[in-house]
Amino acid sequence: MYLEYFIIAVAVISGLYFHWWLMVRIRRWSNRDLALSMAGEDQAKRDYMLEQLAEAERQKIGRKQLEAWLQRAADAYPGNNS
Numbered sequence: 001m002y003l004e005y006f007i008i009a010v011a012v013i014s015g016l017y018f019h020w021w022l023m024v025r026i027r028r029w030s031n032r033d034l035a036l037s038m039a040g041e042d043q044a045k046r047d048y049m050l051e052q053l054a055e056a057e058r059q060k061i062g063r064k065q066l067e068a069w070l071q072r073a074a075d076a077y078p079g080n081n082s
Contacts, residue, residue: 027063034067038074045077 035053039046052073061069 031066035070038070042079045074045079048077049074 031053032050035049036046039049049070052070056066056069056073
């Protein structure tokens with residue numbers, strides 16, 4: 001009888017962990033894609049934007065503010081012609 005509860009608990013905990021892990025991966029992929037989309041095809045700017053994304057993560061920039069924060073970083077890129 002207790003084995004049934006154990007199996008159910010293991011299945012539920014495994015499912016919850018996988019769901020959390022998948023959400024974290026998708027969030028990282030989407031943030032990386034956002035940063036790279038602002039860089040275009042310039043490899044140096046792509047590297048710069050990935051560094052800025054890492055800095056935003058260190059500063060714990062919220063998800064809602066991340067796009068504006070990265071846009072300001074892209075506008076401040078030293079190689080911009082504007």
